[in-house]
Amino acid sequence: MTKKDVLFAMVDQECQRQKKGITLIASENYASSNILHMLGSCLMNKYVEGAVGARYYSGCEFVDKIEQETINRFKTLFQAEHVNVQPHAGTQANIAVYLSCLQPGDTILSMSLSHGGHLSHGHPVTLVGSVYKVISYGVSKKDELLDYDEIETLAIQHKPKLIVAGASAYTREIDFKRFAQIAHKVGALLLADIAHTAGLIAAKLHQSPVPYADFVTMTTHKTLRGPRGAIILCKQKWATKIDKAVMPGSQGGTFMHVVAAKGIAAAEAMDSxxxxxxxxxxxxxxxxxxxxxxxxxxxxxxxxxxxxxxxxxxxxxxxxxxxxxxxxxxxxxxxxxxxxxxxxxxxxxxxxxxxxxxxxxxxxxxxxxxxxxxxxxxxxxxxxxxxxxxxxxxxxxxxxxxxx
Ligand SMILES: Cc1ncc(COP(=O)(O)O)c(C=O)c1O
Structure with missing residues (x-):
């Protein structure tokens, strides 16, 4: 294949579209050249399965160091007890959390898609929606804000095993502390999905869910401005279950080029x-x-x-x-x-x-x-x-x- 391949010309056209147009899509961003460099690096050639130091392939000396460094950076950035940097996308990260702590048929309480939630929080068209029983909360008709008292009432009524806090189209700061109070009251676990606001939270402009939630998932490509992908943060007591739920539970080989690019994004997020x-x-x-x-x-x-x-x-x-x-x-x-x-x-x-x-x-x-x-x-x-x-x-x- 040569550079004459029509696909290269198509990529050039897309680059021009991104440069000449005005992108206002809330889930998109422009990653740095260092991140793009990592994504096109030789790491793409390496097969990596399992956790750092416990791989199913040989030749992992350097990729082990790369993954550990990336984990350490995210631990520092978000003050997290445990980090898994392998999820290929936000949807997979959420699925791994469900797999780590729920049984089929268990109840999840999450925000409805039509009020700003995300498909991976259990919409009926997804696998999540068919495996678990999903109860939805929405925003109040009065002011279009989350009504935490109403969420509490739903939680008391349905006794979910997991409550999901987080959204794709909700524009107000989320009170994760209040969500944790509700979860504790009904004996539920709390997942904070900060796919959209990860960058704002990393910059300490919004409340961090890390002290309050059992699990935190985020995509790395939106406000965090990293590569397409996701990470999971959790309390230490969930570490082994989360790692197993990611691989072999819901994924195979890790995208090491993406892991390294996530590491660059973490370093960029720590920059002043x-x-x-x-x-x-x-x-x-x-x-x-x-x-x-x-x-x-x-x-x-x-x-x-x-x-x-x-x-x-x-x-x-x-x-x-x-x-x-x-x-x-x-x-x-x-x-x-x-x-x-x-x-x-x-x-x-x-x-x-x-x-x-x-x-x-x-x-x-x-x-x-x-x-x-x-x-x-x-x-x-x-x-x-x-x-x-x-x-x-x-x-x-x-x-x-x-x-x-
Ligand atoms: C809140 C939320 N969670 C999860 C996801 C899923 O991310 P992905 O598209 O990487 O699967 C998104 C994507 O927009 C999202 O907004």
Whole structure:
């Protein structure tokens, strides 16, 4: 195969899309060149199964050191008792936790997908949903916030063995201490899934669940700005069960190139610049949400405490899918989302989810995000009233050209 392979040209096209467009997808980010370097390194060639020092293959002298170093970095970063850096993705990390502490048929209490939860928390279309009994909590109709008293009532009523705290589309800081009180009251274990907010927590801008939860899972590629993958933190008493639930329980060979890249991400998160970046991510999300609010959009729960916000577009008379497509056509990338108590299906949704982690990595300031908010508004207005809006792509290029 030569560099003439059409796939290389396709990758170049994707690079250009990422560079020239404006990425507002809350789960995406731009990893550093050191992380990309690790992902393309010779580590990819090595087969590694089992824990450090107890592998099922020979030739693990150096990969053992690499995995141990990565584990140590995450222990320091999150002050965790035990760390497993092998999960291939957030979904696998959650499955490993379920496997470590639940029996088929046990009850999980988790946030419903339609209110901001994640499929891997037990949606009926997943394996998790078919193996365990899943009870859902949502946000309150009154203010679209988690109602901890109501979650407590559900926990008392259903006596779950595991409570999952964490979400994909909830924009307020989560009170893990309160979740732990509920779990203790009903004798449940607590899993905190911080896939989205790991970077904010690493930067100490949001409460860490580590002192309160039995297990913490996170993806490493969202606000944490590392490679695609996940890690699990747990109390020491769960260490052996978690390691076994990851391998052989739910995975085979470890992706050592990804493990090393996770190690780089942990080091980057300990750098002094990281907290400043995370602060700017929140400032940008809040400024953009406020601007859209002033342009007539309803922001779910009235605002945001984190890197994303949810924008209700019902008043425009279009659905989230239409908005997503209109914006995509001029180079602004968001994703459609259901909003709490939505009557539309997840395929359409009444809202769009907007995140600022990726553009802030490119150096976007409050001034930039305000311009982007106006652009979004012009495009959606033009789309709704049947006017042309393709020319707005020039303004997208101008804003993007200013970013790194
Ligand atoms: C809260 C939460 N948990 C788990 C996941 C799953 O991550 P992955 O896509 O890596 O399986 C996501 C992904 O968006 C998420 O938002």
């Amino acid at each position: 610049n990281f907290a400043a970046y995370q602060k700017q991510v929140i400032i940008n999300a809040q400024a953009m949400a406020k601007e859209l609010q002033s342009l007539g959009y309803r922001i779910i729960s009235g605002g945001t405490d984190n890197h994303m916000f949810m924008c209700d577009i019902t008043h425009l008379g279009i659905n989230g899918k239409q908005a997503e497509h209109a914006l995509e056509s001029i180079g602004i990338f968001v994703n459609r989302n259901t909003i709490p108590f939505d009557r539309k299906s997840p395929m359409l949704g009444s809202g769009i989810r907007i995140g600022t982690a990726a553009i802030t990595t490119r150096g976007a300031t409050v001034q930039d995000v305000i311009k982007i908010a106006h652009l979004i508004h012009y495009v959606l207005q033009a789309y709704t009233s049947g006017q042309k809006y393709a020319d707005f792509s020039l303004q997208v290029s101008e804003i993007s050209a200013k970013l790194s």
